Amino acid sequence: MDLNTLWFVLIGVLFTGYFVLEGFDFGVGILLPFLGKTDSERRRIINTIGPVWDGNEVWILTGGGAIFAAFPHWYATLFSGFYLALLLMLLALIVRAVAFEFRSKDRHPTWRTTWDWLIFFGSVVPALLWGVALANLLQGTPIDETKTFTGGFFDLLSPYTLIAGLASLSLFTTHGAIFLNLKSTDPIQARALATTKKVGPVATVLLLLFAVGTYVWTDAFTRVGLNPGLVPLSALGSLLAAGWLIHRERMGWGFVMTALTILFATATLFVSLFPRVMVSSLNPDWSLTVYNASSTPYTLTVMSVVALIFVPIVLAYQAWTYWVFRHRITAETELEY
Amino acid sequence: MDALTLARWQFGITTVYHFFFVPLTLGLVWVLAVFQTIWYVTGDETWKRLTKFWGKLFLINFALGVATGIVQEFQFGMNWAEYSRFVGDVFGAPLAIEALLAFFLESTFLGIWIFGWDKLPKKAHLASIWLVAIGSNISALWILIANSFMQQPMGYALRGGRAEMESFWALVSNPHVFVQFPHVITAAMATAAFFMLGISAWHLARAKDDETRDAFGRSFRFAAVYGLVATVAVTVVGHGQAQYMTGVQPMKMAAAEALWETADPAPMSLFTWGDEVERKDVFAIKVPGLLSFLAHNRFSGEVEGIRELQAEYEARYGPGDYVPPVKWTYWTFRAMVGAGMVMLLLAAWATWASLKDRLGTSPYLLALLVPAIALPYIANSTGWIFTEIGRAPWIVFGLMRLDQGVSIAVTAGEVLFSLLAFTLVYAALIVADVYLLRKYARAGLKPPEPAEPALTTAAAEA
Numbered sequence: 081m082d083l084n085t086l087w088f089v090l091i092g093v094l095f096t097g098y099f100v101l102e103g104f105d106f107g108v109g110i111l112l113p114f115l116g117k118t119d120s121e122r123r124r125i126i127n128t129i130g131p132v133w134d135g136n137e138v139w140i141l142t143g144g145g146a147i148f149a150a151f152p153h154w155y156a157t158l159f160s161g162f163y164l165a166l167l168l169m170l171l172a173l174i175v176r177a178v179a180f181e182f183r184s185k186d187r188h189p190t191w192r193t194t195w196d197w198l199i200f201f202g203s204v205v206p207a208l209l210w211g212v213a214l215a216n217l218l219q220g221t222p223i224d225e226t227k228t229f230t231g232g233f234f235d236l237l238s239p240y241t242l243i244a245g246l247a248s249l250s251l252f253t254t255h256g257a258i259f260l261n262l263k264s265t266d267p268i269q270a271r272a273l274a275t276t277k278k279v280g281p282v283a284t285v286l287l288l289l290f291a292v293g294t295y296v297w298t299d300a301f302t303r304v305g306l307n308p309g310l311v312p313l314s315a316l317g318s319l320l321a322a323g324w325l326i327h328r329e330r331m332g333w334g335f336v337m338t339a340l341t342i343l344f345a346t347a348t349l350f351v352s353l354f355p356r357v358m359v360s361s362l363n364p365d366w367s368l369t370v371y372n373a374s375s376t377p378y379t380l381t382v383m384s385v386v387a388l389i390f391v392p393i394v395l396a397y398q399a400w401t402y403w404v405f406r407h408r409i410t411a412e413t414e415l416e417y
Numbered sequence: 418m419d420a421l422t423l424a425r426w427q428f429g430i431t432t433v434y435h436f437f438f439v440p441l442t443l444g445l446v447w448v449l450a451v452f453q454t455i456w457y458v459t460g461d462e463t464w465k466r467l468t469k470f471w472g473k474l475f476l477i478n479f480a481l482g483v484a485t486g487i488v489q490e491f492q493f494g495m496n497w498a499e500y501s502r503f504v505g506d507v508f509g510a511p512l513a514i515e516a517l518l519a520f521f522l523e524s525t526f527l528g529i530w531i532f533g534w535d536k537l538p539k540k541a542h543l544a545s546i547w548l549v550a551i552g553s554n555i556s557a558l559w560i561l562i563a564n565s566f567m568q569q570p571m572g573y574a575l576r577g578g579r580a581e582m583e584s585f586w587a588l589v590s591n592p593h594v595f596v597q598f599p600h601v602i603t604a605a606m607a608t609a610a611f612f613m614l615g616i617s618a619w620h621l622a623r624a625k626d627d628e629t630r631d632a633f634g635r636s637f638r639f640a641a642v643y644g645l646v647a648t649v650a651v652t653v654v655g656h657g658q659a660q661y662m663t664g665v666q667p668m669k670m671a672a673a674e675a676l677w678e679t680a681d682p683a684p685m686s687l688f689t690w691g692d693e694v695e696r697k698d699v700f701a702i703k704v705p706g707l708l709s710f711l712a713h714n715r716f717s718g719e720v721e722g723i724r725e726l727q728a729e730y731e732a733r734y735g736p737g738d739y740v741p742p743v744k745w746t747y748w749t750f751r752a753m754v755g756a757g758m759v760m761l762l763l764a765a766w767a768t769w770a771s772l773k774d775r776l777g778t779s780p781y782l783l784a785l786l787v788p789a790i791a792l793p794y795i796a797n798s799t800g801w802i803f804t805e806i807g808r809a810p811w812i813v814f815g816l817m818r819l820d821q822g823v824s825i826a827v828t829a830g831e832v833l834f835s836l837l838a839f840t841l842v843y844a845a846l847i848v849a850d851v852y853l854l855r856k857y858a859r860a861g862l863k864p865p866e867p868a869e870p871a872l873t874t875a876a877a878e879a
Contacts, residue, residue, distance in 0.1 A: 138520045138521045144490045145512045145515065146513045148513060150509070155493075155494045155501055156494050164834070166495060167838060171842055173484070173487050174485065174846075177480060177483055375582075376506050379507070379509075382585045386514055390518055398521070404537065
């Protein structure tokens with residue numbers, strides 16, 4: 081494996097980690113106004129993700145930094161091209177981050193309700209837009225021979241990308257509902273279970289539609305043939321397993337399966353892209369690839385050494401955090417901080 | 418306005434705004450770590466309550482620093498795509514390293530610190546705040562390594578129309594880092610010190626009970642010494658930085674002084690109203706020889722002027738206007754230095770009053786320190802505006818101009834829209850931020866906690 085491929089894989093890993101982790105805290109944020117009936121319940125719901133959401137978010141900041149460092153043209157074309165969509169996502173993430181910290185710092189009901197809905201907005205928008213964004217990378221966007229995006233905001237919206245957006249939204253919501261079920265006690269726990277059973281099937285249908293759409297609207301079919309290979313099949317398998325486990329109310333394993341679904345679905349997208357990083361809809365030769373968009377071998381080597389040392393350390397202490405906060409949040413847990 | 422001007426405004430507004438919050442984070446986190454350590458060692462509950470009091474204010478501030486920091490990671494690609502293509506091979510690395518080494522560390526362990534008071538052994542919990550302190554300050558180091566490349570490019574070669582990294586070591590050991598990083602860090606410490614002094618002074622002036630007097634007296638005395646050390650350091654380091662910059666970016670320093678023509682000995686301007694088109698003074702008050710002294714540590718010696726540098730740059734880089742907007746550089750530089758000087762005096766006064774145990778009998782000092790909270794914010798913001806605008810017309814000094822770096826794919830309308838969106842959202846958020854900071858600063862310390870906090874957690878079955 082050359083360094084360009086290694087960095088493509090690493091960025092894929094960062095995105096996957098981000099979606100698996102922040103996926104459930106997006107889901108919890110989306111469900112917050114609906115499953116928390118009282119102020120104390122809402123506080124408990126937030127506390128299920130309180131210690132970890134910020135660490136989860138760093139995965140995408142690192143992903144963005146890694147794209148900049150390893151594939152500057154990808155960074156430049158993607159973020160200047162998907163300009164308004166990214167703006168919307170950034171605004172959502174900004175108000176979300178502030179809302180988590182601010183909502184409990186004043187007792188006025190209007191204050192708290194406002195921030196709760198901002199948490200909802202700040203979770204629902206990125207959960208939807210990430211699907212749209214990744215599907216656009218694969219389906220192709222107007223990119224000219226100078227690696228410049230020539231389209232506008234509405235070029236990013238197509239049936240395929242919208243299905244992808246709804247699929248990521250519903251999958252993250254399901255993932256979050258299961259997480260909430262595992263981390264709370266009744267009545268929140270019961271409501272989260274009911275929600276999982278309602279949203280889960282919707283997510284399953286949308287993901288299957290997305291899989292079909294990938295065959296119809298992208299070049300995945302011509303590239304890989306009828307047999308999609310191990311990664312997409314694993315995504316399908318874990319998706320169906322998740323449905324069955326949720327039905328049996330084996331929520332711990334259900335969570336593992338939605339995590340695997342997110343993992344394999346993201347991996348499928350990256351595998352289908354490779355070696356391209358952004359497909360040009362104008363001319364296949366104008367697509368950005370891991371070779372024509374990349375940094376020099378020297379920079380990639382330096383970055384590889386840094387990643388090799390620090391990624392394991394980060395993984396270790398993040399895992400430790402989850403261990404420290406593994407307990408359920410109950411009505412008696414100290415809520416204010 | 419064109420896309421370039423709008424993009425510059427957007428970068429300026431979002432970055433200065435982000436830097437309202439960063440210095441307090443960088444400076445105050447050390448205080449939390451020290452206070453909590455004292456509590457850990459002595460067992461004196463007041464230190465724990467103080468840690469929690471300042472910690473609450475720290476967290477309100479930190480939230481906005483993190484939130485607005487997200488934009489920083491992406492906006493180079495959004496508005497400055499051509500810049501990103503040009504420097505990505507060099508500039509992307511420190512940014513990615515910052516995220517991997519620093520962002521993970523500070524956000525993960527801050528989560529542990531906030532929620533872990535009763536879940537972790539005291540020692541592990543104490544370690545978490547020290548890790549947050551280290552993480553956030555490492556973050557400052559890497560972003561300044563990146564900025565230093567824009568100020569004084571090092572460790573690169575121009576190939577295939579872009580800057581490519583030649584030596585990672587040259588990039589990170591850029592001498593510019595060693596003047597800029599200490600300046601930023603000590604400025605951050607001074608910011609935290611004045612924040613604490615102002616709030617402590619407010620409480621001391623109103624204290625009706627010994628408990629409040631004791632607690633905020635401790636904060637005040639700590640902050641006074643912290644503030645004095647930091648403001649002395651930021652001044653000394655800043656002076657060294659200015660001398661260094663006179664060699665690296667003489668145009669920026671000439672523009673800081675509105676020095677139109679090379680002079681030996683060079684006078685320092687106290688007040689200049691200049692004509693930027695004709696490049697001459699309209700009205701000015703100057704101290705003879707002082708600028709030579711500041712530049713060379715003696716009252717003679719040449720300091721290059723704007724006109725001569727313009728001619729020099731035209732010869733080196735081709736025709737063009739290489740003079741930054743002098744009104745901006747001149748006044749922001751004076752605002753930064755002026756605010757710093759007032760801080761130096763106030764910190765000395767506060768330390769003297771602390772040592773002489775005269776806090777109870779210094780009503781003027783206590784009254785002055787409350788509005789003085791604004792001083793470091795003025796100095797921090799104008800300092801960055803000065804150093805970034807003073808680099809104009811360059812985005813990377815000597816290598817790429819601002820107009821070459823702006824995104825091609827983004828229209829002026831899109832930039833205007835995002836500029837308005839960021840400004841409106843940021844304006845709303847700062848109202849909420851100031852409201853909460855005021856509320857919790859005035860509320861004072863929480864009553865002591867019960868010895869055995871009622872806490873139950875059920876083990877997760879899954």
